[in-house]
Amino acid sequence: MLKLDRGEKSAHPLEGKLLRDLILKNRSYRRFNQKYPIDLSTLRELVDLARHSPSGSNLQPLKYILSNVPGKNADIFSCLSWAGYLKDWPGPVEGERPTGYIIILGDTTIRKSLGVDPGIAAQSIMLGAVERGLGGCIIASIDKEKLRKDLQIADRYEISLALALGRPIELVQLEEVGPDNDIKYWRDEYNVHHVPKRALDDIILDI
């Protein structure tokens, strides 16, 4: 068992910049090398990270559907909407589509309202994906009725989020929101995806 040192001088054994690096690399990626497969065992490892994440009242209502095969992937893909701010881009073309998906469901027999559990689980999974050289996108814009029908998801499960995963092939650049306050992500002529983030001083309130 890890022994925590309460001393103030020595570095804490868990100290490091690993998490910041992972969080900065963990961008929303929407274009992938479709030749790069994802093992089912990898998807299971990622769900295992979510399993160990916090859950309101520890009720753990989340259930997961995994997909890493072309037919099921195509079914899921057809239910998702990509990058709403990129009006001229309908989503990744064949050859650049995700090779794995984790669908997050809520088991309504355990809890009716999922609260923030799906978001926490999603972030754990995405960070785990980045740690493994993968990446992807959290997608809430889902044709839920179609997905339920296509995958034959029973009514007791609420469809919450789809996590699209793969080996990213796109460059994503973070930048600070400008004076015009525009938070819309955009793509430049080299297809680099730019994501404006608000400045730290603009989000910490002086109250």
Ligand SMILES: Cc1cc2nc3c(=O)[nH]c(=O)nc-3n(C[C@H](O)[C@H](O)[C@H](O)COP(=O)(O)O)c2cc1C
């Ligand atoms: C709850 C949630 C829902 C999202 N839904 C979608 C979606 O339906 N389609 C999509 O392309 N991106 C979706 N995204 C990705 C966001 O657009 C993305 O996080 C945002 O543009 C910032 O980029 P970043 O993740 O690289 O920081 C979603 C993100 C979150 C957290």
